[in-house]
Amino acid sequence: MQVTRLDTARIRAARRVIDPVFLDTPLYCCEALEPALGCTVSIKLETANPVRSFKARGTEVVASLLADNSSRAAVCASAGNLGQALAWSGRGRGLDVTVVASRFATRAKLDRIRALGAGLELVDGDHEMARERAAAIARSDGIRLVEDSLDIETCEGAATIGLELVDNAPLFDTVLIALGGGALATGVGHVVKTLAPEVEVICVQPLGAPALTHSWRQRRVVTTDSTDTIADGVAGRRPIPAVLDDLLLVADDAVLVQDASIIAGMRMLLDHAGLVVEPSAALGIAAILEDRDRFADRHVVTIVCGSNVDIDAYHRWIGPAPIHRS
Incomplete structure (x- = not known):
């Protein structure tokens, strides 16, 4: 079962x-x-x-836990909406947020991620490539990888x-x-x-x-x-x-x-x-x-x-x- x-x-x-x-x-x-x-x-x-x-409902929970654990940095891969949401939730709790996205993602979404204060790294591929890069950043920098749906x-x-x-x-x-x-x-x-x-x-x-x-x-x-x-x-x-x-x-x-x-x-x-x-x-x-x-x-x-x-x-x-x- x-x-x-x-x-x-x-x-x-x-x-x-x-x-x-x-x-x-x-x-x-x-x-x-x-x-x-x-x-x-x-x-x-x-x-x-x-x-x-709707994505901020989830990132609010993630960011709350990170703030409570005194962990101040997180990275995610996003087609745009998760990145905006994590940027918003992280900004409100003083977190350092990095978003990895495809450079072919919707420009309005990418511009908004930047406007919300997150670091933005673009990859020359699709969302799956962005996921791989975000995981690599999390490993190398020792920070929280926020994985939509898996978390x-x-x-x-x-x-x-x-x-x-x-x-x-x-x-x-x-x-x-x-x-x-x-x-x-x-x-x-x-x-x-x-x-x-x-x-x-x-x-x-x-x-x-x-x-x-x-x-x-x-x-x-x-x-x-x-x-x-x-x-x-x-x-x-x-x-x-x-x-x-x-x-x-x-x-x-x-x-x-x-x-x-x-x-x-x-x-x-x-x-x-x-x-x-x-x-x-x-x-x-x-x-x-x-x-x-x-x-x-x-x-x-x-x-x-x-x-x-x-x-x-x-x-x-x-x-x-x-x-x-x-």
Whole structure:
């Protein structure tokens, strides 16, 4: 029998060390989406905070532990959002933070990491190369390596979203969760399956970055040689075995969606909810668009997990805004 790394009591305790600015994010039923999608859609808006993603819930827990242990330095690899979050949490606790990222990462994310005072090192490769470099820095400098999804604090920080869903949402049938490294999916999934086991937990990943979905389906780690998706925030190639073990215990399904559906989801969130989101945040809407019959007449919660997007790329994907005439 598999035993999860997550603990509901620790997740509840995590809320006490997370800056309240990241907690109790808006949760509301978006009626304007219902006619187009054929189901009731509630949005959990994890962009309404200073780093515009859910990642700071986890880095707040990590940074709190580092500060309590008098350890003053940390390094992480990031596609952008984790780096911003660790920079924010570290700045507030006087930590020396270094972020390693691909030089091909979204420029807006890289600029914000610098603005938050973290050191930034760029590598000429993808996120997996950044992970290798961050690990090398941690070894050579003797500092804490913060590994998203592997470090249980990142999962249990993200899991506090699940507490808010279960405690505050009206009855819902399904939660759609973006699947990248797995912290959000395993954390929220653990809470939902523990406290509301009747709710279906569905993870959504881009077709061009399918490693963890393939791993979930085959119940073993499956890696890929490359990724090809606009959803850079979830474009991993090498799933973490311990994360897969946790995911197998909580996910009812894992689905893959095309980039075209992600773009359509981003446009729907703009047109019907007034939200500018990054591609990863539209994965839930994309899943509904690709399988409307499955979700027909359900009440679905989708976690809008980030809005750090390159505005030029966003305009290329979404196109000009429509002109509304009175």
